[in-house]
Amino acid sequence: MRRQERVVRELVGAHGRTYADEAGIPLKDTPQPLYRLLVLSHLLSARIRGSIALATARALHEAGLRDPRRMAEATWQERVDALGRGGYRRYDERTATQLGEEAELLNERWGGDLRRLRREADGKVTELRHLLQEFPGMGPAGTDIFLREAQGVWPEAAPYLDDKALQGAERLNLPKDPERLVDLAGSTDPAVLAAALVRAAVDKDVAEDTLRRAG
16 A cells, blocks of 8 residues: 555544534535534634534534524524533624524525525536625635535535645645545545545644554
């Protein structure tokens, strides 16, 4: 086995878990999981520790704010309180407003169903990016996170390895070409590969440990 293949195998074996899975989202191409992924992507895109964003996504779910109707119907204070319980205090007031506006837009324009947004994009990833960025608080970073995770159920986006994932590849001395990385990963789900590469990008200990174990 070539060394680069060993590096990918070790990385995925130790860190191949999507962020959706870590947040307790059983991702499927159905409205509620896709909406929860949208919220998670929004939370992860802020300059805040990933562990806090994940905990906050779980706190919102536990508070019943798990679909766009409930999110839109909640009071601003209810959203602030749920964000606070997850530890998302630095951006809680602004994010509470954005989550309400985001849910309202999803309800009004796409009937609360992100699959309708997908159909509007008609298989074009550039259009998916454009439409996702219409949500308040969903800039390029949040859109990248969403599509990295969603590519397992929206295969037209695959392989979606954005700049952050490719930074992880560079840190691991792997090629920065998405198609070559997918080839090295074999049968690994591209969403799992992307998440593992991002973990190497944001945590140098992940990269160093992976390289050490790959030999």
